[in-house]
Amino acid sequence: MKVTLETAESKLSISFDLKDHSLKANVDGKPYEGTLLNPEPNVYLVLIDGKVYEYRVFSNSEGELVVYFGDQSITFKPTELRGRKQSKVAEAGKMPITAPMPGRVVNILRNVGDLVTEGQGVVVVEAMKMQNEMTAPKSGKVVKINVSVGQAVSSGEVLAVIE
Amino acid sequence: MFSKILIANRGEIAVRIMRTCREMGIRTVAIYSDADRSALHVRHADEAYYIGASPSTDSYLCIDKIINVLRKSGAEAVHPGYGFLSENSNFVAAVEAAGAVFIGPSAHSMRLMGDKISARKIAESADTPTVPGTTKPLESLDEAIAIAEQIGYPVMLKAAAGGGGKGMRMVTTRQELITAYALARSEAEAAFKDPTVYLEKLIARPRHIELQILADKHGNYVYLGERECSIQRRNQKVIEECPSPINDPQLRRSMGEAAVRIAREAGYYNAGTIEFLVDADKNFYFLEMNTRLQVEHPVTEMVTGIDLVKEQIKIAADCKLSFTQQDIILRGHAIECRIYAEDPERNFIPSPGQILRLRTPNGPGIRDDSGVYEGFEVPIYYDPLLSKLIVWANTRQEAIAKMLRALDEYSVDGIKTTISFFKQILRHEEFVKAHIDTGFIARNWQPSLQQGNKISPPERRELAAIIAAIHLSKSKGNSEKPQQRNLWKVAARAEKLGLLR
Numbered sequence: 001m002k003v004t005l006e007t008a009e010s011k012l013s014i015s016f017d018l019k020d021h022s023l024k025a026n027v028d029g030k031p032y033e034g035t036l037l038n039p040e041p042n043v044y045l046v047l048i049d050g051k052v053y054e055y056r057v058f059s060n061s062e063g064e065l066v067v068y069f070g071d072q073s074i075t076f077k078p079t080e081l082r083g084r085k086q087s088k089v090a091e092a093g094k095m096p097i098t099a100p101m102p103g104r105v106v107n108i109l110r111n112v113g114d115l116v117t118e119g120q121g122v123v124v125v126e127a128m129k130m131q132n133e134m135t136a137p138k139s140g141k142v143v144k145i146n147v148s149v150g151q152a153v154s155s156g157e158v159l160a161v162i163e
Numbered sequence: 164m165f166s167k168i169l170i171a172n173r174g175e176i177a178v179r180i181m182r183t184c185r186e187m188g189i190r191t192v193a194i195y196s197d198a199d200r201s202a203l204h205v206r207h208a209d210e211a212y213y214i215g216a217s218p219s220t221d222s223y224l225c226i227d228k229i230i231n232v233l234r235k236s237g238a239e240a241v242h243p244g245y246g247f248l249s250e251n252s253n254f255v256a257a258v259e260a261a262g263a264v265f266i267g268p269s270a271h272s273m274r275l276m277g278d279k280i281s282a283r284k285i286a287e288s289a290d291t292p293t294v295p296g297t298t299k300p301l302e303s304l305d306e307a308i309a310i311a312e313q314i315g316y317p318v319m320l321k322a323a324a325g326g327g328g329k330g331m332r333m334v335t336t337r338q339e340l341i342t343a344y345a346l347a348r349s350e351a352e353a354a355f356k357d358p359t360v361y362l363e364k365l366i367a368r369p370r371h372i373e374l375q376i377l378a379d380k381h382g383n384y385v386y387l388g389e390r391e392c393s394i395q396r397r398n399q400k401v402i403e404e405c406p407s408p409i410n411d412p413q414l415r416r417s418m419g420e421a422a423v424r425i426a427r428e429a430g431y432y433n434a435g436t437i438e439f440l441v442d443a444d445k446n447f448y449f450l451e452m453n454t455r456l457q458v459e460h461p462v463t464e465m466v467t468g469i470d471l472v473k474e475q476i477k478i479a480a481d482c483k484l485s486f487t488q489q490d491i492i493l494r495g496h497a498i499e500c501r502i503y504a505e506d507p508e509r510n511f512i513p514s515p516g517q518i519l520r521l522r523t524p525n526g527p528g529i530r531d532d533s534g535v536y537e538g539f540e541v542p543i544y545y546d547p548l549l550s551k552l553i554v555w556a557n558t559r560q561e562a563i564a565k566m567l568r569a570l571d572e573y574s575v576d577g578i579k580t581t582i583s584f585f586k587q588i589l590r591h592e593e594f595v596k597a598h599i600d601t602g603f604i605a606r607n608w609q610p611s612l613q614q615g616n617k618i619s620p621p622e623r624r625e626l627a628a629i630i631a632a633i634h635l636s637k638s639k640g641n642s643e644k645p646q647q648r649n650l651w652k653v654a655a656r657a658e659k660l661g662l663l664r
Contacts, residue, residue: 003632012625014632025632027625036633042520044630053626056576057634058519065635067627068520068576071583072619076631101512102543107349121342124349128504128513128547129329130397131350152543 005065005076012076095137096158103127105147105159114142116162123147123159136162164480165189165239168266170204171229171254172244175534175550176456177204180242183472192236194229196222198542203534210236217544223247224356226257233261240264240479242472246546249455250277250324266479268454272429276452279323280361282429286449289424294440294448296363304344307362311340314364320344322351323359328399330354333365366448368600369440371395372407373453374422375463377474378432383484386419387467388493390436390459394588396511396604401581402588403459403499405466408559408597409445418447425452434460434475440601458501458551461532465497465555496562497555500570500585504547507584515543519577524569528555541578549580559597563589584608 002015016025023036023046034048046053056068065076107124110116121133122142136142144161147153168184169192170177181191181204193208198217205211212232215222222228224247233241241258243249243266255270267273276282280300283293295314300323301307311318311334320343322330330351332343344360352358375387391407392400406415422437429452436457438450460471469491474484505511521537533550535541541549554569556562570586588594591607 001632001636003635005628005631007628012628014628016629016632018633023629023633025629027628030625032622032626032629042634044633046626046630048626053623055627055630056520056574057630058576059634059638065631066576067631068574069619069623069627070571071574071580071586073576074624074627074631076628078635100509101506102515103513104543106353126353127543128515128545129354130513130547131346131353132512133346 004079006079007074007076011079093140094143094161094163095140097122097134097137097160097162099125099134099153099155099157099159100132101125101127102152102154103132105149105151105153106131108145108147108149109133110142110145110160112142112145116140116142122162125153125159134159138162165264165476167192167209167236167238168476169194169229169233169236169238169241169263170208170244171223171241172247172249173199173202173204173223173534173545175203175532175548176244176246176458178207178534179532180244180472181207183470183476187473187476189476192232192238194223194232196544198540198544201539203536203539212236217542219247219544220356223545226251226254229254230257230261233258233263238263240266240476242266242475243455245453245455245458250453252277264479266475267433268431268435272431273454275429276431276435276454277324279321279325279451282452283449285428286425289421289428291421291425291449292446294363294366294450297361299361300359301344301361304341307344307360308337308340310362311337314362317365319363319365320347320360321363322347322355322357323361324355324357325351328395328397330360331398333398366440366442368602369393369442370407370409370600371400371438371450372410372418372441372447373436373438373457374418375457375460375471376422376426376431376435376437377469377471377478377484378426378435379478379484380432380481381483383487384423384426385484385486385488385491386422387463387469387471387491389415389418390457390462391599392438392459393599393601394594394603395601396608398601400459401501401503401604402585403462404559404562405462405497406493409441414445414447421447421449425449433478434471458548459499461530461551461553462497462499465530465553466493466495467491468494495555495557496559497553498559498562498566499551499553500566501548501581502550502552502573502575503581504541504549504578505581506579507581508579511581513543513547514579515541515547516578517541518575520574521576522572522574523550524552524572526569526572528565529569530554549575560595563595 005012021035025032037045044055103125106126110122116136117139119135123134140162143163167190184191190209193211194214195205196217214228248254252270252274255265258265317335320332330347332347334340334343347360348358370393372389378384389407391404394402436453439447441447504514506514517540523531530553535549554565556565
């Protein structure tokens with residue numbers, strides 16, 4: 001079985017052959033051989049040369065695979081998903097202010113048309129009792145405010161646009 | 164003794180209080196909001212009552228709704244936990260007016276000590292030094308600027324009704340003060356429904372050391388040793404220890420006696436904590452008093468062997484303390500790490516969401532005071548604290564090793580937590596040598612440096628890719644659902660569409 005996966009930094013070609021619990025795999029030409037166990041749903045153990053590696057895998061709402069090991073995680077995107085999620089091409093000269101986490105808009109500090117300097121607060125979002133000022137990514141004019149006070153926002157949502 | 168107690172809180176602290184109640188044979192009553200319908204504290208309680216929408220201003224901060232539950236359930240006492248209404252003297256009065264007992268101090272001493280400004284006056288009359296600053300609320304931004312310039316920058320801006328770092332800002336310039344004044348007031352208003360703020364001079368490289376006291380209603384006072392809480396970010400504690408690595412018996416005694424003097428001066432009873440700033444020369448200054456159970460109370464419990472919640476309940480039931488100062492012995496060393504739903508790689512921004520898989524540590528000397536479970540959707544509305552991991556060992560060095568082991572066993576998949584961050588702190592040379600002060604994290608962790616600390620060996624990453632590929636091929640065909648369905652959400656959506664009646 002051959003699969004191509006993408007991370008934020010690179011693209012990996014993976015081939016693997018799994019018979020019973022014996023695993024032969026190859027990542028970009030580098031071979032791996034060991035035992036693969038699946039002791040509980042979403043949990044995999046790989047045994048290679050007596051070493052035990054534990055991984056937990058979950059798919060997210062975007063269809064990506066998030067692999068956890070220790071206190072770290074890597075997100076892989078199957079190449080077949082490429083293009084399905086359209087990345088917004090930034091319009092020339094315009095920069096969005098996005099919500100870094102889900103939360104609630106508690107204050108809007110600027111109006112459309114206001115001039116702001118880089119680092120100046122535009123929208124205040126509250127999550128888990130902490131108010132975070134979302135600042136202008138560059139100096140310019142506020143051309144759009146997409147949210148209103150009290151509105152719930154999700155992670156990555158565009159709150160305002162600076163030109 | 165009471166036969167039924169209402170716990171006016173949520174999350175890990177509600178669960179922790181219920182555990183002691185159960186051990187004492189007391190039935191428990193939980194309250195919950197929309198977001199908490201299937202929260203762990205609801206599952207732990209004998210009875211649970213709905214009190215309103217998810218924002219705490221519509222639920223956990225609504226005195227009248229909680230008093231209604233108190234009447235309906237027939238509970239004889241109310242434990243407020245920490246945060247929410249725990250330091251609201253109107254709530255104390257309302258509980259008492261409903262004929263129940265508030266597990267905490269009297270409304271009067273809560274008012275005296277809960278207001279940070281009048282608390283400073285009490286400390287002064289109890290012969291305890293305080294940090295230079297205002298002794299009355301700031302009337303305006305102009306006044307704030309004038310006072311800051313008089314005592315000199317840097318200064319701390321604090322909420323008079325505050326605690327837990329909310330509404331608190333360090334300010335180093337006039338320009339910063341202008342922004343911070345508005346933000347601190349608005350945060351204080353949101354968190355405590357009181358925007359009053361005041362100013363204090365910033366002590367250079369202070370340690371935050373606090374004294375736990377217990378007092379009964381018969382005039383008996385004890386101090387239960389100190390907690391070292393210098394590891395803070397955004398003025399919020401993240402790691403606490405008992406005892407403090409710098410405290411010697413003499414310092415402990417003078418701080419403990421000062422704490423008892425202050426409590427006595429305020430006519431205080433039940434559990435309370437007197438917070439001090441300690442400078443490099445081991446001079447201590449009264450900071451504030453927390454008139455409630457502290458988040459970090461378990462480290463004191465581990466080292467003294469005293470269940471603080473049990474003592475709180477007994478004191479509220481008019482019992483006398485069953486021990487004196489001579490009986491209090493500190494044994495070994497305890498450390499607590501607060502497991503927050505925050506992303507340490509992105510400047511600790513909140514990370515709410517569903518916990519897909521949860522594994523908690525176990526074994527000798529480990530205690531995990533948790534408020535969550537696998538599958539739980541961590542709400543955006545409340546404090547990001549998921550759990551408190553506490554370890555106990557004979558020495559500080561052994562406790563650090565044990566905590567590192569426990570953190571290795573701890574995994575919370577689906578959301579970001581501070582677990583990896585704690586491992587870095589506990590291995591940091593300055594922490595190991597106990598050369599710590601409240602600026603430790605700000606000094607040693609720049610958000611931009613965080614990412615670089617977690618580069619794993621290529622084979623671990625490549626194996627991860629293999630596992631992802633295998634999982635992908637397995638899940639194909641059996642049309643795996645991306646995430647566990649939240650039945651509440653499904654029902655709410657159906658309801659909106661008119662599918663349910």
